[in-house]
Amino acid sequence: MKAMWGLAGILAGTMSFGAMAQDGCPNRGDLDAAYCDADKDLVADTPSDPKKLKSPSNLAFTFTPLEDSAAYEKLFKPFTDYLAQCTGKKVGYLSLSSNTAEIEAMRAGSLHVGGFSAGPTNFAVNIAGAVPFAVIGNQKEYQSYTLIMIVRKDSAIQKMPDIKGKKVAHTSSTSNSGHLAPMALFPKIGVVPDKDYKILFSGKHDHSILGVQSGEYDAAAVASDVFDRMVERGQIKADAFRIIYRSDKFPTQAFAYAHDLEPGFRDQMLKCFYDYRFSDELKKAFAGSDRFFPINYKKDFFMVRYVSQSAGESFNRVAYDKQVAKEKEKK
Structure with missing residues (x-):
């Protein structure tokens, strides 16, 4: 059966992240107060408290909401069916209307894994605790x-x-x-x-x-x-x-998972992603690319961060709140 998820569930799942701040964190960089980056790899560390780890029975997946969401839900259907079988979880496609909605969904715990556009990936990492792990590619390289x-x-x-x-x-x-x-x-x-x-x-x-x-x-x-x-x-x-x-x-986009997924389940899920080979329709949609190619956020998204910084942009909480306020003004 197809799992259904909506914005109401996202908003209902929103928590007070300031209260979740990890005491004694040696380094955060631009990460929100809810997260810690002790190893300085620029992404949120897995929580050390087992009570904060998640292994959801219903796994929510999405792809960057900058195009026709319904078309991509259909396009990724063979993959989400495979992911359900591979992980033993129910998998639902979460339809979202904007980059901000996607970031908020992961921040709230309503989105567990998905594709983010290149620019918003940086906000997803810092504000939502997203951990990029792949870009669509082929055997030799990721798609650009x-x-x-x-x-x-x-x-x-x-x-x-x-x-x-x-x-x-x-x-x-x-x-x-x-x-x-x-x-x-x-x-x-x-x-x-x-x-x-x-x-x-x-x-x-x-x-x-x-x-x-x-x-x-x-x-x-x-x-x-x-x-x-x-x-x-x-x-x-x-x-x-x-x-x-x-x-x-x-890089075209980044597939990222929520930082608080239980490590055993997370690693199982990542293997499912890396082992999957695209359907003919998916290969056609992504210019012949046939897989999720492993990446390192710190190294592979350096140029994206450089361009943003050169444009005078940052991806911290203050910058994110300003962006959200601007979007609300336009509605």
Whole structure:
């Protein structure tokens, strides 16, 4: 049977995390007060108190909520069925509407494992105790993507300086390719976001892409992998657009588990992830990638953190609260 989970359950599970602070923690870095990073690997340590460890009977899984949630629930169905069989747990797909909702779900204990977009991964680590362990990839390497600036093929915009004064879409303020990377990289080529053009937040990469197609936006900064998947699914035609900028590569996303999963169950679950080979539909959706490739957050997400810091962004509690407040103002 399909397990059902909702936002009400997420909110009901929210606790007072200040009260959970681990006394005597030698190092936290940017982690929230609920967590400790004694080994300085930048992620939350497993709680030393056995009473704080979880081995849920219903395992909640999700994928980054920046695209069509229903499509990805269907796409990952063979995997969630396999994960249920492999772990002996019921597995439900948790449909979420935003990066913030996904972070809050893990922080509240309503999400146990899932895929986070590259930029929000940093907030998930620091605010929700997420521990990244994999990126979609193949036998040799994990999948990567680039920041691209797209315009319609019939647009008069030919190069980056031409977007000055135009209607340009970013996705959300926590998105790596959809905001943080443009803020850090564009000034180096003579275009300063929110000065040379007004930032218009679309909310999602697919909204930005479709907005350019419809003429709502003159240009949009988006993730290349999202663009490619929309082409693959037939939602857009690649030759209807022109790419006027492409950055260096970033990891596409991070699959992360909640830091307080019981170690025996956690290790069993991780083996299930690493042993799984994608269905043909999943391979098609992810450009031929066929597995969850192991990663180290401290090493493999260095460039994502660097871009964010270069853009003047941080991923601590103060920055997160500001982000949440901004999102509420827009509703």
